[in-house]
Amino acid sequence: MIIKCRKISRGVAEGQVLLTQEAISFLGNVDPKTGIIVEQKHELFGQCIKDRVLVFPHGKGSTVGSYVLYQLIKNNVSPAAMINVESEPIVAVGAIISCIPLVDRMEQDPFKVLKNGDIARVDGTSGLVEIPEGSEL
Template identity: 55%
Template sequence: MTLKGRSIAKGTGSGELLYTDTPISFLGGVDAATGIIIDEKHPLHGQSVAGKVLAFPYGKGSTVGSYVMYGLARNKVAPAAIINTECETIIAIGAIISGIPMVDRLDGDVAGLSGTVTVNGSTGEVSAAE
């Protein structure tokens, strides 16, 4: 299955899909040293974003969230790629400066993907290999 969306940050990343329908704040919500979601109220609390294809509707919170994403990349615990329903500036900047491939506005339901998911941020394509 291949879905088409809008390219936000170039590059290609593959991994297990980590999906939530709840927005994520990287500042105070994700530990930049470990990649663990530390927001106790978030449904993904305690899970790691490291090496995953992280799919969430949109980001929230402070502009410092972009730098938290950069910290994840520097600490080698960043997501392999990001998929948003509707990307906003904080997450776009974070993905671009961190080298995390990113797309949004997919033409299908990302929650239905399984297996290894590949995001091509250069073409805007997302595919799943069972």
């Protein structure tokens, strides 16, 4: 299945989907040294975002979150790619300066077509998300 979406940050990456319906604040929710979600009240608490296709509605919090995304890439613990329902400037800037593919506004609701464990390919250059048939691990 190939789904069109809006391009935010260029690049192409593939990985296992990690999905949350909760917003993410990269400053405070994510440990920039390990890529682990450290906010105890967050749905993804204790999970690592490294090399995952991180799917979340939007970012929240401080503009410093953009630089936390950059720290994640420098520490080799960043997501492979990200999909938002609606990106906002903090996540968009962080993805762009970190060269992490990012798309939003998928033509289909990502929470209805993706599930944890699926393999997804995010093309932030063309504005496409591909979910291969039988992609779940």
